[in-house]
Amino acid sequence: MSDPRNPQPTTLYEMIGGAGTVRSMVEAFYPKVQSHPLIGPLFPDNIDPVKEKQYLFLTQFFGGPPLYSEQYGHPMMRARHLPFEITPQRADAWLGCMKEALAEIGMEAGLAELVLQRLQGPAYHFVNKEG
Template identity: 40%
Template sequence: MDLRPLEEATLYDRLTEEGLSRLVNKFYDLVHQHVVLKEIFPPDLTETREKQFAFLSGFFGGPSLYMEKYGHPRLRMRHLKFPIGETEARAWLECMRQALRDTVPDQKLREDIFAALARTAVHMINTGT
């Protein structure tokens, strides 16, 4: 357990590795069922879950698992092959908001995580739809 003051604790410290795992798994359970997103993602989300966990670990201030295994995330470049419009970004955020509600009891932590991810989701938009 990290004993740094809350204002110095990273999102990863506050969420914990176990909490991040629960969040990612719940999120992809929701994605798999979402009418818009299930068409974009592969049917088997095992690798996607692993990569998301690795990315979010570093993104939230924890271990740089993604960088160590895959190199720099280059998020926008890696997502250009997928048509991501406002509809897809909103659907992604809708699933993430629900996953946060279902797995993170701390409201302030949910808000902080969602704010960070909302900025990223908007950055991923690469079409006009």
Template identity: 50%
Template sequence: MTAPLQLSPAPDRTLYERIGPEVLHDLVTRFYSLVAQHPDLIPIFPADLSLTARKQEAFLTGFLGGPPLYHQEFGHPRLRARHLPFEITPTRARAWLACMNAALHQTPGLEAQDAAELFAALSRTAAAMVNSPEPEAP
């Protein structure tokens, strides 16, 4: 019998513990600076991204194994339901992931293996948020 694949070098520590709150905050800040400039994402995000960033950081804190900040402040995330009012196409999901991937690579103090683990998890989540087909070409 072979041992299970172990992705994390520290299985006794959550991804949140490995990344830490300061690096997570830096990641979210970098991510939303990229989102604010992305032409595919601008139409579905508010001009002021401060509340959106705060919610994302709270969500990611719990999602990564830290305190359930999002639950405490905003209730259950209900990700799919909260995203239904926004037209999330496959192109927009890929754009969101491209911004996250860039932010992951630009954030000092984020280990490559932790960034890869987080990106894999967020890739699955982004795919699940797609709720609209691509618009038809004119």
């Protein structure tokens, strides 16, 4: 949270604009994912529950309220992704779709770079199969 004596944002969540921006990111991101030939097949046809979980997770991951943990417990994201073959190429594709989504919503380049840097760790942490 921001310090009332210093109105500068203190978390990435605040820096990017909070809930509205995270929601916009998720809404722009998933059509790209679904149409991507390498990662689209990993996702269900009804993407709405996935989008909602992503919104909850990213809110928490970027330093906002712990929405994901409040609803689902500890994220345990690597374990939740183990049933899927996540290759380095799929991690790259996921990050590429996010980069496109950030550009689509008009996120300032420096902030978009921070977001992508923050997401690289988990994206590659989920890799469980070599390409």
